[in-house]
Structures are given as C-alpha cells and as structure tokens.
Amino acid sequence: MSERKPVLEMRNVDKSFGPIDVLHDINLKVHEGEVLCLLGDNGAGKSTLIKTMAGVHQPTRGEMKMDGKAVRFNRPKEAQEMGIATVHQFGGTYPLMSIGRNFFAGVEPTKGWGPFKIFDRKTANEIAVREVQNFGITRIDDGDRLVGGLSGGERQSLAIARAVYFGARVLILDEPTAALGVKQAAHVLRIVNEAKRRGLAVIFITHQVMHAMAVGDHFAVLIRGAIAADFRRGEKSREEIADLMAGGENMASLEAAIDADVQEHPAE
Amino acid sequence: MTSPSKSRAKGSALGALARRPETGSLLGFAVVFAFFAMLGGPVFMGAPGWSSWLNIAAEVGIIALPVGLLMISGEFDISVGSIVPASSMMTAMLSGHYELPALVGIAGGLSVGLIVGYVNGVLVSRTSIPSLIVTIGVMFSVMGLTLGFAVLLKGSTSVSYVPDALTKSLLGQFINGMFNVSILWWLGFVAVFFFALHLSPFGNWIFALGGDRQSARNAGIPTSRVTIGLFMASGFCAAFVGVAQVMTYQQANVAGGQAFIFNSIMCVVIGGVLLTGGAGSIIGIVLGTMTFAVVNQGIFFAAMDPNVGSIIIGALLLAAVISNDGFRSLTLRAAAK
Numbered sequence: 001m002s003e004r005k006p007v008l009e010m011r012n013v014d015k016s017f018g019p020i021d022v023l024h025d026i027n028l029k030v031h032e033g034e035v036l037c038l039l040g041d042n043g044a045g046k047s048t049l050i051k052t053m054a055g056v057h058q059p060t061r062g063e064m065k066m067d068g069k070a071v072r073f074n075r076p077k078e079a080q081e082m083g084i085a086t087v088h089q090f091g092g093t094y095p096l097m098s099i100g101r102n103f104f105a106g107v108e109p110t111k112g113w114g115p116f117k118i119f120d121r122k123t124a125n126e127i128a129v130r131e132v133q134n135f136g137i138t139r140i141d142d143g144d145r146l147v148g149g150l151s152g153g154e155r156q157s158l159a160i161a162r163a164v165y166f167g168a169r170v171l172i173l174d175e176p177t178a179a180l181g182v183k184q185a186a187h188v189l190r191i192v193n194e195a196k197r198r199g200l201a202v203i204f205i206t207h208q209v210m211h212a213m214a215v216g217d218h219f220a221v222l223i224r225g226a227i228a229a230d231f232r233r234g235e236k237s238r239e240e241i242a243d244l245m246a247g248g249e250n251m252a253s254l255e256a257a258i259d260a261d262v263q264e265h266p267a268e
Numbered sequence: 269m270t271s272p273s274k275s276r277a278k279g280s281a282l283g284a285l286a287r288r289p290e291t292g293s294l295l296g297f298a299v300v301f302a303f304f305a306m307l308g309g310p311v312f313m314g315a316p317g318w319s320s321w322l323n324i325a326a327e328v329g330i331i332a333l334p335v336g337l338l339m340i341s342g343e344f345d346i347s348v349g350s351i352v353p354a355s356s357m358m359t360a361m362l363s364g365h366y367e368l369p370a371l372v373g374i375a376g377g378l379s380v381g382l383i384v385g386y387v388n389g390v391l392v393s394r395t396s397i398p399s400l401i402v403t404i405g406v407m408f409s410v411m412g413l414t415l416g417f418a419v420l421l422k423g424s425t426s427v428s429y430v431p432d433a434l435t436k437s438l439l440g441q442f443i444n445g446m447f448n449v450s451i452l453w454w455l456g457f458v459a460v461f462f463f464a465l466h467l468s469p470f471g472n473w474i475f476a477l478g479g480d481r482q483s484a485r486n487a488g489i490p491t492s493r494v495t496i497g498l499f500m501a502s503g504f505c506a507a508f509v510g511v512a513q514v515m516t517y518q519q520a521n522v523a524g525g526q527a528f529i530f531n532s533i534m535c536v537v538i539g540g541v542l543l544t545g546g547a548g549s550i551i552g553i554v555l556g557t558m559t560f561a562v563v564n565q566g567i568f569f570a571a572m573d574p575n576v577g578s579i580i581i582g583a584l585l586l587a588a589v590i591s592n593d594g595f596r597s598l599t600l601r602a603a604a605k
Binding site for chain 1: 463467468469471472473475476479480483484486487488489542546547596
C-alpha cells in the first residue's frame with residue numbers, strides 16, 4: 001500500500017509573493033483512492049496551497065511531482081489537462097442554467113456539421129443525469145431542470161461528478177461543506193467517499209474537524225504557511241486536532257483568556 | 269412520484285410553459301396590443317398601423333438583439349447610441365461627400381461599429397471597470413469624434429447621400445410604400461441570433477458568462493474572446509441600423525441615435541432578460557421589442573397625448589422587472605420541489 005507512487009506530491013515547496021512568505025517547506029503526498037484532509041484556520045495558507053497545486057500559482061522553491069515525474073504548471077489549464085480538478089464552494093455551477101447545460105459548460109457536445117453545429121441537448125442531459133445518479137443523487141432525473149433549484153449539496157455533487165467525468169485524477173475540494181447544513185454536508189461526504197472508492201486522489205480542504213474525520217485517511221494541519229502536523233487516520237483525537245488548528249494553543253487556555261477578559265470588562 | 273404519468277406530464281407541460289421566461293413578455297404584448305387595437309381602430313389594425321410599428325420594431329430590434337445577448341452575459345452597451353450616427357456619417361461621407369462606391373461606404377460604416385465594439389470589448393475584459401461606465405465613456409468619445417470630423421471635413425453637422433437604386437432597394441426601400449425593408453433584415457438577424465444563443469454551443473458560453481464569470485473561465489470558456497465578440501456584434505448591428513438610415517432618409521446627422529440606448533435596453537428587459545445576466549431568450553427580446561413598438565406608435569393611432577405613451581412604457585418596464593424577478597424565483601422554487 002505505502003509502496004505505491006503518490007499521484008501528486010509536493011516536495012519542500014515554498015511560495016512567496018514578493019517579500020511575503022506564504023508557504024514554507026511544504027511536503028505532501030496524496031495517493032489514489034485516498035482522502036487527504038487539509039486543515040487550517042483562516043489565513044493559514046490553505047487557499048494558496050491549493051492554488052499552487054491547481055496551477056494558479058507557481059512554487060517559488062521546491063518541486064511538484066505527478067506519478068513520480070516533476071511537473072510545473074504555468075496555467076490552471078495545464079493542471080486541468082493533467083487531471084487536477086478544483087471544485088469550489090459554489091463554483092462551477094450556474095443557477096439559471098439547466099443541469100445538462102451546466103454539466104457541459106465549455107465542452108458542449110454537438111451534432112450537425114460545419115458552422116451549423118448545434119448543442120446536443122439530449123445527449124448532454126442524458127450523460128449529466130446518468131453521471132450524477134451514479135454518484136447516488138437519484139433525485140436528479142431531468143437534465144432540463146435548473147441548477148438553482150437544487151440544494152447546495154446537490155450542486156456540489158454535480159460539480160464533483162462533472163470533474164470526475166472529464167477525467168479528474170486529483171480532486172481538490174475547497175471547503176465543500178462550509179456553507180451546508182448537517183444533512184447536506186453528509187450528502188457531500190458520501191460523494192467524497194464515492195470518489196475515493198473510484199480511485200481518485202481527493203484533497204479535502206476544511207476547517208470542520210468532524211467532516212475531516214468522517215472521510216479522511218491522511219491529515220495535514222497548516223499553521224501560518226507551514227505543516228504543523230501530518231498524521232494518519234486514528235492517530236489523533238478530535239480535541240487534539242482542534243487544538244492544533246487553533247495554532248497549537250490549547251483551547252482551554254484560550255477559554256481562560258476569554259473568561260479573564262469578561263471579568264475585567266463586565267457587561268453593564 | 270407514482271401518480272399517473274399522463275396527468276403529471278400534462279401538468280408539468282403547463283407548468284413548464286408558465287415557468288418559461290417569455291410567458292410574461294407574451295402576456296404583456298397581448299395586453300398592450302389588444303388595448304391599442306381597441307383604441308386605434310381599423311387604421312391601427314390595417315397596413316398603416318402594422319407598418320408603422322413594425323418599422324420602429326425593426327430598427328430598435330436589430331440593436332436590441334445583441335444588447336440582449338450582452339445583458340445575458342452580464343454586460344451593458346450604452347455606446348450603441350453613438351455608433352448609429354457615427355456609422356451613418358461614415359457611410360454618407362465616403363459615398364456622398366467623397367463619391368466613392370456604395371459598397372465602400374457601407375463597409376466603412378459597418379467597420380466603425382466593429383472597431384468601436386472591439387475597443388469596448390477589450391476595455392471591459394482587460395480592466396475591472398463595469399461595462400456601463402466603459403461604454404458611456406466610449407459613447408461620448410465617439411460622439412465627439414463624429415462631430416469633430418464632420419465639422420473638420422465637411423464643415424457641417426449633416427451630410428446627404430442619394431444611394432443608387434439597388435442599394436436603396438436592399439437597405440432603405442419601403443415595400444408597398446409602407447413597410448421598410450429593414451423588417452426583413454430584422455427577421456434575418458433574429459434567425460442568426462436565435463441560432464447563436466439557443467442552438468449553438470456558443471450560446472451556452474454566453475449564459476455561463478452571465479451566470480458566473482469566474483467559473484466560466486475555469487471551465488475553459490475563452491471569456492475575454494466571448495465578451496469582445498459580443499461587443500463587436502452590438503457595434504456591428506448598431507452600425508447596420510446607421511447605414512440603413514442613410515439609405516432610407518438619404519441623409520446622415522451627427523445628432524440622433526441617443527434614443528436607441530434606453531429603447532434597446534427597455535425592449536430587452538420587457539422581453540424578460542435579467543438585468544443581472546444569466547437568463548433570457550431571443551423570443552422574449554423580439555416580444556419585448558414588439559411591445560415597445562406597439563406602444564410607441566399606438567398612441568398616435570389612438571390619438572393620445574404622447575406623454576401617456578411614455579407613462580405606459582415606464583409602467584411596462586417596471587412591471588417587467590418585477591415579473592422577471594418573480595419568474596426567476598418561481599422557476600427556481602418550482603425546480604426545487
């Protein structure tokens with residue numbers, strides 16, 4: 001299991017914007033059929049890290065490898081062509097467009113010839129509905145429905161199914177559960193598990209420890225641009241992870257500080 | 269879920285019709301038309317009535333189509349108001365003042381539109397300035413240039429040009445002495461734009477752009493090229509109207525054309541296109557244009573105060589915006605159940 005080559009690997013990656021260092025010495029690996037959870041508070045550098053993986057930024061130092069070979073993405077498109085897909089919170093879906101049109105935005109199937117190629121609505125709808133249903137969202141059965149009528153979880157699922165259909169091997173999920181209710185989040189977590197079962201390497205960004213623990217195989221906690229902890233499933237408890245995310249500071253000492261502040265400035 | 273499929277299919281077909289964005293526009297048109305048919309009497313229902321509102325509809329309609337596409341993609345184009353006189357002047361200057369062949373004049377006029385559209389598109393896609401502001405700026409620049417060159421080269425603010433019979437019959441003839449040939453051009457443009465928006469894959473890109481520009485770019489849609497292309501289309505169509513006006517009235521003026529700015533936007537919005545982008549249809553835009561034209565001309569046939577026409581147009585516009593919003597939420601809710 002551990003001898004397999006990682007699909008995507010970052011070695012000693014640094015990223016600075018001018019004089020500001022954002023990422024220091026990042027080492028990460030993600031394998032096929034594995035979920036890597038990236039945890040970290042706001043401003044810890046999570047989004048810079050995933051943007052570097054997705055080709056939006058280029059590492060200042062260090063290297064990235066795919067299937068063991070060094071790669072450098074100059075544009076997001078290059079990363080996409082190598083099979084790295086990013087799904088943002090609500091990104092990739094257009095509320096006032098149908099499910100079929102959403103699924104194929106930018107890569108529309110056509111029929112006809114020459115300049116008279118027309119959008120093949122029937123094929124688009126069929127494929128979109130089939131792919132989403134394969135991910136367990138059976139409530140979607142009509143490709144002409146507008147995406148705006150779907151729940152947040154279903155929209156996420158549609159975006160993930162789309163990425164998988166178009167050949168993603170590494171799926172970067174940027175806070176997919178952040179704005180969702182409990183039931184909807186469970187929905188998305190099931191989809192994450194399904195993607196993992198299909199052999200995708202999933203990078204799951206979140207600051208909700210519960211969601212991470214539900215699907216993660218491998219965890220990395222990011223603090224101020226560096227990896228503060230790197231551990232596998234079952235090696236740390238929920239409290240330990242939460243403490244780590246709070247910047248290594250113990251939550252208990254934080255609470256004490258707040259209490260002291262309240263006593264100094266009591267409410268009128 | 270297990271209810272008899274027949275009644276469900278019928279219900280959903282009716283529901284689907286009610287949810288179509290054009291339904292509101294169709295209702296609006298029917299009400300307005302019936303109103304003026306009653307007041308305007310047989311003259312309005314005869315050829316004089318039909319030709320007068322169709323002539324108006326064709327002119328503003330040719331511009332409303334690309335303006336509508338731009339609005340669906342999330343952009344405004346105010347500069348059409350200056351492209352109409354600028355292209356008129358260019359055509360009249362080249363063919364009238366310098367006596368070059370009609371084809372050169374037409375090509376010159378149309379390229380004014382394409383160039384201004386290109387500048388609009390580049391400015392909007394390269395900067396983060398809203399297209400409303402960019403195209404207002406471009407409009408004033410083009411107006412100034414038109415006036416400046418007219419005075420410099422001709423020493424007057426109007427140029428006359430008498431086109432040859434063939435050019436006149438293609439671009440400026442009144443069929444039966446009443447129906448302007450541009451009505452046929454309008455139908456042609458409608459077919460082209462219908463294909464582009466609803467049938468071709470390009471149409472999907474326009475909707476995606478208006479829905480979420482960032483996601484559209486991530487999905488590999490060449491967003492800047494689409495935006496530039498759409499602005500060039502609106503420049504071209506505005507220029508086409510300008511050229512056709514020279515052929516019809518045999519004169520070009522530096523002033524005029526301002527009315528097209530608000531009129532084209534009103535046609536589009538009455539036609540059910542969302543001001544915020546992401547939704548709309550060609551059929552809606554055509555219905556909106558017809559509604560606008562019927563009100564615009566109907567008041568004369570009904571012997572009403574022209575100010576009443578403005579009130580009706582204003583009320584229609586507000587009603588359209590409210591109902592567009594209502595239809596949108598209805599659509600989303602109905603889909604969600």
